[in-house]
Amino acid sequence: xxxxxxxxxxxxxxxxxxxxxxxxxTSTNLLSQLKxxxxxxxxLPPLFxxxxxxxxxxxxxRDIYEHAVVLSVKTEDQDAFERDFFQLKPYYTDAxxxxxSSSQEYPILGLNLLRLxxxxxxxEFHTELELLSSDALENPCIKHAVELEQSFMExxxxxxxSARQSVPHDTYVYxxxxxxxxVRDEIAGCSEKAYDYFSIxxxxxxxxxxxDKELLEYIKEEHPEWEIKNDFVFFQKAKESAPCKEIPSLxxxxxxxxxxxxxxxIV
Amino acid sequence: MTQDxxxxxxxxxxxxxxxxxxxxxxxxxxxxxxxxxxxxxxEVRRIARAVRLSIALRKKLTASVVSAFLDYILVPGSEAxxxxxxxxPKEDDHEMEVDTATSALQxxxxxxxxxxxxxxxxxxxxxxxxxxxxxEAKACSSASIVRLKNLNRRTVDVLASxxxxxxxxxxxxxxxxxxxxGNLLALHRIATLRRDELGQExxxxxxxxxxLHYNLYDQAEKLRSKAPxxxxxxxxxxCRYLFxxxxxxxxxxxxxxxxxxxxxxxRKAPVAARGFRIQCNKWAILxxxxxxxxxxxxxxxQKGMEKALRxxxxxxxxxxxxxxxxxxxxxxxxxxxxxxxxxxxxxVRLRHNVIRTGLxxxxxxxxxxxxxxxxxxxxxxxxNPVADAESIVAKAxxxxxxxxxxxxxxxxxxSKETGDIYSTNEPQIAFNSRIAFxxxxxxxxxxxxxxxxxxHKEKESAEKRRERQQQEQELAKHIAEEDDDDF
Numbered sequence: 001x002x003x004x005x006x007x008x009x010x011x012x013x014x015x016x017x018x019x020x021x022x023x024x025x026t027s028t029n030l031l032s033q034l035k036x037x038x039x040x041x042x043x044l045p046p047l048f049x050x051x052x053x054x055x056x057x058x059x060x061x062r063d064i065y066e067h068a069v070v071l072s073v074k075t076e077d078q079d080a081f082e083r084d085f086f087q088l089k090p091y092y093t094d095a096x097x098x099x100x101s102s103s104q105e106y107p108i109l110g111l112n113l114l115r116l117x118x119x120x121x122x123x124e125f126h127t128e129l130e131l132l133s134s135d136a137l138e139n140p141c142i143k144h145a146v147e148l149e150q151s152f153m154e155x156x157x158x159x160x161x162s163a164r165q166s167v168p169h170d171t172y173v174y175x176x177x178x179x180x181x182x183v184r185d186e187i188a189g190c191s192e193k194a195y196d197y198f199s200i201x202x203x204x205x206x207x208x209x210x211x212d213k214e215l216l217e218y219i220k221e222e223h224p225e226w227e228i229k230n231d232f233v234f235f236q237k238a239k240e241s242a243p244c245k246e247i248p249s250l251x252x253x254x255x256x257x258x259x260x261x262x263x264x265x266i267v
Numbered sequence: 268m269t270q271d272x273x274x275x276x277x278x279x280x281x282x283x284x285x286x287x288x289x290x291x292x293x294x295x296x297x298x299x300x301x302x303x304x305x306x307x308x309x310e311v312r313r314i315a316r317a318v319r320l321s322i323a324l325r326k327k328l329t330a331s332v333v334s335a336f337l338d339y340i341l342v343p344g345s346e347a348x349x350x351x352x353x354x355x356p357k358e359d360d361h362e363m364e365v366d367t368a369t370s371a372l373q374x375x376x377x378x379x380x381x382x383x384x385x386x387x388x389x390x391x392x393x394x395x396x397x398x399x400x401x402x403e404a405k406a407c408s409s410a411s412i413v414r415l416k417n418l419n420r421r422t423v424d425v426l427a428s429x430x431x432x433x434x435x436x437x438x439x440x441x442x443x444x445x446x447x448x449g450n451l452l453a454l455h456r457i458a459t460l461r462r463d464e465l466g467q468e469x470x471x472x473x474x475x476x477x478x479l480h481y482n483l484y485d486q487a488e489k490l491r492s493k494a495p496x497x498x499x500x501x502x503x504x505x506c507r508y509l510f511x512x513x514x515x516x517x518x519x520x521x522x523x524x525x526x527x528x529x530x531x532x533x534r535k536a537p538v539a540a541r542g543f544r545i546q547c548n549k550w551a552i553l554x555x556x557x558x559x560x561x562x563x564x565x566x567x568x569q570k571g572m573e574k575a576l577r578x579x580x581x582x583x584x585x586x587x588x589x590x591x592x593x594x595x596x597x598x599x600x601x602x603x604x605x606x607x608x609x610x611x612x613x614x615v616r617l618r619h620n621v622i623r624t625g626l627x628x629x630x631x632x633x634x635x636x637x638x639x640x641x642x643x644x645x646x647x648x649x650x651n652p653v654a655d656a657e658s659i660v661a662k663a664x665x666x667x668x669x670x671x672x673x674x675x676x677x678x679x680x681x682s683k684e685t686g687d688i689y690s691t692n693e694p695q696i697a698f699n700s701r702i703a704f705x706x707x708x709x710x711x712x713x714x715x716x717x718x719x720x721x722x723h724k725e726k727e728s729a730e731k732r733r734e735r736q737q738q739e740q741e742l743a744k745h746i747a748e749e750d751d752d753d754f
Contacts, residue, residue: 123519129612130482130518146615153619155662156647156655190661198675206675248692255699262706 002053005060008037012064019067024075031071034064045090048098058099062091066104069111073171078115085112093131107169110141114175117149118182125149141168148179155190157183161208184208188223197234291327294320295336295390299383306382306422314382314425316743321390328394330356336390340383347384350410351391354403381418385411385426392433401440408434412450419461428469428501435473444477451477455494464497468504475511482609484518491515506536510547517554517613526554545575552579553613556620559668561587578604586617589625591646594618622647622659623668630669630682637679653678 011034018027038044043054044061051057065088072080085108092105109132116125129137129146136142144163151159160183164176184207191198191206200212209215219226219233227234298317305313334355341348388411395404412434415427431454438447451474458466471494478487491512499505513529516522533547548566555562567573567580578601585594598605598614605611625645629636641660642652649655660680663669671682688694 123521124485126518126520126612126616127484127488130484134606134611150615150618153616154622155659156649157658158651158654159649162650187658187661190658190665192665194661194664194671194673195675196672202675252695259702259706262709266709 004037004040005053005056008034008064009060011037012060012067015064016067019071019074022074024071027071028075031064031068035068038064045094048094055099058091058095062088062095062099062102065091066102066108069108070171073111073174076174078119081112081115085115106136106139106141107171109136110139110145110168111171111175113142113145114148114172114179117145117152118175118178120182122149144168144172152183155186157187180208184218185222192223192226192235195235197232200228200231200233203233291324291329291332292335292339294324295332296339298324299336299340299386302382302386303380306380306420309422311422311425314422317386318389318425318429319743321386321393325393325397328390328397330394333390333394337387340379340387342379345379347379347387347414351387351407354391354395354400354407356398381420382422382426385415385418385423385430388414389426389430389433392430392437396433396437396440401437404433404437405441405443408437412454416454416457421463424463424465427463428465431466431469431473435477439476439480444480448474448477459495465500465504467495467497468500468508472504472507472511475508475515479511479514484515487511488515488519502535502537506532506540506543509535510543510550513547513550513554517550517557522554522558526551526558529554541571545572548572548576549579549608549610552576552583553610553617556583556586556617557613559620559623582614582617586621586624589621589623589628589645591618591621591625594621623663626660626663627669630671630680633682634684635679635681638673639678641680 011030015027015030015034018030038061041051041057041061042049043051043057065084068084069081069088072078072084088108091099092102092109109128113125113128116122116128132142137146144167148160148163151157151163161180164173164180167173167176187207191203198206200215204210204212204215207215207218209218216228219228298320301317301320302314305311305317334352337348337351337355341351388407392404392408392411395401395407408430411430415423415430418427431451435444435447435451438444451470455467455470455474458470471491474490475487478484478490499508509528509532513525513527513532516525516528529547529551533544533551536544536547548569552562552566562583567576567583569576578597581597581601582594585597594617602611605614622645626641629641629644638653638656638660642656645656645659647655647659657673657675657678660669660671660673664671664673669682671680673680
């Protein structure tokens with residue numbers, strides 16, 4: 001076996017062990033060493049040279065990046081996640097014909113979809129979605145993310161929250177927790193417009209707080225304009241667009257003059 | 268334009284001499300001389316006309332005609348000649364003899380122009396594609412591209428852009444589009460350096476097509492936004508560009524812009540390009556539905572499109588009624604069509620609009636309704652329909668889709684009285700935007716008018732000539748409209 005490959009696989013074993021122990025400092029350290037070592041393999045993207053160990057090298061590189069993604073989720077570092085995911089992506093797309101597919105592929109793709117959803121990058125979410133085959137869309141990990149997006153768009157927020165109980169993969173919990181925060185803000189925004197008032201206990205239930213105190217703190221911080229009176233929360237309605245009493249004369253004059261000018265040009 | 272007359276007259280004598288030769292070959296020779304004059308006088312328009320004329324001849328091409336033409340144009344024994352004739356399938360000798368006889372008379376005197384050589388490649392490629400010999404077409408087009416890279420003449424550009432197109436087309440037919448992506452990018456770069464705008468336009472479209480073929484919307488958008496833009500040279504290419512742009516924008520949820528591009532593409536496309544217009548209409552319908560508009564019935568009744576648009580018609584109907592159950596049924600019934608059209612994901616997005624329309628109907632018809640009834644009417648089948656309905660209604664209110672309030676304690680939705688819209692400034696604003704649209708349209712139309720060059724020069728030229736020119740232009744337009752079989 002190629003000595004470089006041996007070094008990498010030994011280091012990778014140590015990295016995996018550290019990751020299992022949740023020893024994040026060591027694993028981050030080892031990961032950066034691994035990434036440097038990977039640059040020496042000429043069979044990896046974007047070169048894709050046909051070296052004798054190409055399949056082996058590609059497989060191990062893909063494994064390393066998959067673990068890197070998992071590590072970034074564990075350390076809750078979204079930027080690192082994005083970086084690692086983009087490094088991993090060519091192995092799923094461009095190297096598809098050179099490698100047997102990975103069992104981790106769909107969970108990681110689903111995780112990425114979830115990340116885009118949490119960061120509210122819906123356009124990119126749909127762009128990624130287009131890349132998936134119909135088989136992939138049937139996979140529980142992907143389906144989970146797709147259904148979440150749908151419920152989120154429709155406004156069926158309780159479905160989003162109940163999705164946390166049915167996570168297809170344990171790494172998903174981190175993003176779902178983040179999503180719960182977004183959902184709370186959304187619910188608050190909707191309630192403000194849709195209700196005149198509701199009781200504190202209802203509010204607590206709807207905004208998913210475990211105690212009244214948390215709720216009051218949240219209101220104080222995020223929505224100081226809400227009024228609390230005798231156990232009821234009152235929302236300040238935005239002023240309705242009142243029927244127009246007077247004619248906006250200046251604007252009308254301007255418009256009419258511009259029509260005249262244009263007509264002049266035509267005739 | 269005066270040269271035009273000469274050019275027309277020129278080939279006729281030879282026609283009378285060799286009346287035994289099939290007329291297709293004669294036509295081809297005319298085209299060749301058209302290219303020749305075009306290249307000597309550096310008039311690109313003439314070459315463009317030659318390309319249009321040869322597209323019209325496409326159906327009449329046979330192996331013997333093509334090989335006779337090659338013998339006529341190219342010096343037998345030259346490298347290009349031997350390379351190209353290798354693609355021609357062997358035929359019976361009889362006809363060949365006649366042709367070689369005529370070519371032997373004229374060929375040696377010819378000095379080979381690069382334009383003519385490229386034109387031979389183009390003709391060969393058309394022939395091979397029509398004969399469904401795709402692998403040979405691939406080989407031939409690749410060889411032509413290699414040759415093209417070394418030619419830097421503006422008069423070749425028109426021919427080159429057609430070659431690029433068929434190059435990509437032949438690879439698409441065999442399903443190897445991904446292979447030539449790097450090559451196309453390199454060609455695009457070369458075209459940019461040579462300021463070959465038509466080539467850039469064509470290649471950009473081919474690249475977009477290439478990316479979209481593999482659903483690589485991200486890459487397509489990155490390329491599109493960075494590629495140099497200029498005024499469109501070819502209507503066909505511009506239509507394609509608008510269509511691809513519309514698709515990209517739809518995927519990235521910019522529905523308003525997407526609608527504009529798709530509708531424009533559908534309008535600009537020539538009438539004969541039915542397949543292309545159907546595609547545009549399909550996407551435009553979906554985008555309008557996603558925007559919350561209901562397309563008019565006439566769109567689905569356009570001539571020759573009723574059948575293709577049928578699934579989309581039923582889909583529109585489901586959205587219009589706001590019935591989730593019906594929507595699900597339609598989506599399931601035509602799922603095969605939707606997945607071949609690759610619009611399945613868009614239809615999944617539509618579910619949200621169905622709910623919205625349903626909700627709007629409910630809000631108009633009831634002044635107060637319980638949330639349980641809302642859930643039932645919308646046919647939300649979930650574990651907790653009332654809670655779902657409540658938050659869905661809340662979001663609809665916030666987004667301004669309906670005007671209502673919720674009462675959590677009693678669990679109902681109270682619709683507000685719809686105010687008199689004519690007491691606000693709303694109608695005036697709508698009226699203004701329509702006037703602005705019309706005026707803008709007029710201005711655009713004036714700007715788009717094209718005036719024939721040199722009109723001021725030929726003051727005393729006869730009425731007849733002007734008439735003839737008009738007829739010629741009409742003919743060219745007619746042919747150009749037929750130039751879309753590849754849409």
